[in-house]
Amino acid sequence: MKNYSSSPRLNNHSTDRNSRKRFWLSALGLRFSLRDYGFCMATLLLFCLGSLFYQLNGGPPKVLLEIRQYLGESTFVDDHGPPTPRELPFPSQVIYNRVGKCGSRTVVLLLRILAEKHQFNLVSSDIHNKTRLTKHEQVSGLNNSVLIPFVSFFLRFRIEQPVYINIIRDPINRFLSNYFFRRFGDWRGEQNHLVRTPQMKDDERYLDINVCIMENYPECSNPRLFYIVPYFCGQHPQCREPGVWAVERAKQNVIENFLLVGILEELEDVLLLLERLLPHYFSDVLSIYKSPAFWKMGNLTGTVKKHVPTLEALQVLYQRMKYEYDFYNFIRDQFHLTKKKIGLKSASQNSNHEPDFLRELALRTHDPLEEEEEEEEEEEEEEEEDMGQEDANIWLVQP
Numbered sequence: 001m002k003n004y005s006s007s008p009r010l011n012n013h014s015t016d017r018n019s020r021k022r023f024w025l026s027a028l029g030l031r032f033s034l035r036d037y038g039f040c041m042a043t044l045l046l047f048c049l050g051s052l053f054y055q056l057n058g059g060p061p062k063v064l065l066e067i068r069q070y071l072g073e074s075t076f077v078d079d080h081g082p083p084t085p086r087e088l089p090f091p092s093q094v095i096y097n098r099v100g101k102c103g104s105r106t107v108v109l110l111l112r113i114l115a116e117k118h119q120f121n122l123v124s125s126d127i128h129n130k131t132r133l134t135k136h137e138q139v140s141g142l143n144n145s146v147l148i149p150f151v152s153f154f155l156r157f158r159i160e161q162p163v164y165i166n167i168i169r170d171p172i173n174r175f176l177s178n179y180f181f182r183r184f185g186d187w188r189g190e191q192n193h194l195v196r197t198p199q200m201k202d203d204e205r206y207l208d209i210n211v212c213i214m215e216n217y218p219e220c221s222n223p224r225l226f227y228i229v230p231y232f233c234g235q236h237p238q239c240r241e242p243g244v245w246a247v248e249r250a251k252q253n254v255i256e257n258f259l260l261v262g263i264l265e266e267l268e269d270v271l272l273l274l275e276r277l278l279p280h281y282f283s284d285v286l287s288i289y290k291s292p293a294f295w296k297m298g299n300l301t302g303t304v305k306k307h308v309p310t311l312e313a314l315q316v317l318y319q320r321m322k323y324e325y326d327f328y329n330f331i332r333d334q335f336h337l338t339k340k341k342i343g344l345k346s347a348s349q350n351s352n353h354e355p356d357f358l359r360e361l362a363l364r365t366h367d368p369l370e371e372e373e374e375e376e377e378e379e380e381e382e383e384e385e386d387m388g389q390e391d392a393n394i395w396l397v398q399p
Contacts, residue, residue: 015200028145051278090279094164095163095165097166097200099168099169106267107167108124109294110289113294114284120280142241166231166258167263168262168264169263169265170265171225171228171324172314172317172318174227175227176227179220183197184207187236213317214313224242226240226241226321227324229323231250232253232255233247233249233253243249255334257276263332268286270335272344273339276342
């Protein structure tokens with residue numbers, strides 16, 4: 001049998017076919033290297049991811065919407081309404097409406113340090129001496145060109161409302177701090193404070209606090225003693241009248257609108273909660289508060305020449321401030337409940353700042369004060385009639 005495998009014609013044909021195959025493979029290799037193949041696959045993957053992102057977000061990016069709107073075409077917002085806002089892991093705005101003589105200067109000093117440390121904006125109000133606005137002022141506020149866009153922005157685009165925080169203090173302690181601060185200032189210099197308050201006569205400056213309380217001076221009676229509750233009650237005229245209505249409305253506002261209202265007597269726990277609830281703003285606040293450098297600055301805000309009235313005067317004062325204490329006790333209970341929910345275990349569950357005379361007052365004056373309630377209320381009503389035209393500037397607020 002003849003062997004055709006060694007035939008020259010067959011060998012030439014096989015060689016030509018292999019040559020053409022190698023040619024096309026080499027051509028493809030030149031045109032599509034492994035690197036180019038990987039680039040193409042990466043591009044395809046990015047395209048798929050972009051398409052998926054487009055679908056998940058419900059439409060085209062903002063730039064395309066603006067271009068379409070400029071060209072006069074229907075936009076996604078026109079067809080479907082505004083997109084759902086992106087939720088931040090922290091509130092975009094926090095409002096601290098500070099109450100006078102409740103540690104506000106300490107908190108503001110901490111906020112200034114934290115603003116520089118964490119790179120957030122700290123904006124203070126231009127109004128520092130009024131808590132009550134007339135109807136004309138409220139209407140003017142609504143027509144303010146700066147205020148309206150923000151309000152419309154919240155309602156139209158469903159942006160989260162600001163978070164509200166505050167700190168209050170035992171009402172008698174707050175009153176005593178304010179009484180002596182108005183007369184003698186703080187450790188930054190008594191003489192400097194005397195120069196800054198030349199309108200205050202010596203008879204008023206050196207008025208004994210027991211005389212002020214027992215003789216029912218305006219400064220030591222209602223409605224001026226009704227100070228903390230109106231901050232949380234609102235602008236309704238009845239919010240300024242000491243009574244159950246104002247207290248209950250203030251409580252409801254706290255429940256509905258405030259993230260946290262702490263008490264100054266447990267300031268370290270307040271800072272711990274703020275650090276836990278708002279870490280973007282208050283991270284490391286407690287370590288800053290405890291630092292020697294901060295205490296060197298903070299000690300300058302302590303009121304000087306402050307002393308405690310007699311127990312008899314405290315009893316009268318406590319009764320006049322019964323609505324303030326109703327609200328304060330509510331806030332204290334809510335604060336302790338929040339600590340329990342968060343699982344905060346503070347170093348001390350009892351207040352380290354509460355003076356002994358208040359604990360003694362709570363034990364020794366409860367029953368007698370109940371017996372004197374009606375008589376005291378009659379005196380308060382007479383005093384309110386005399387103080388009905390009180391200037392709003394008396395309410396020393398620094399919002």
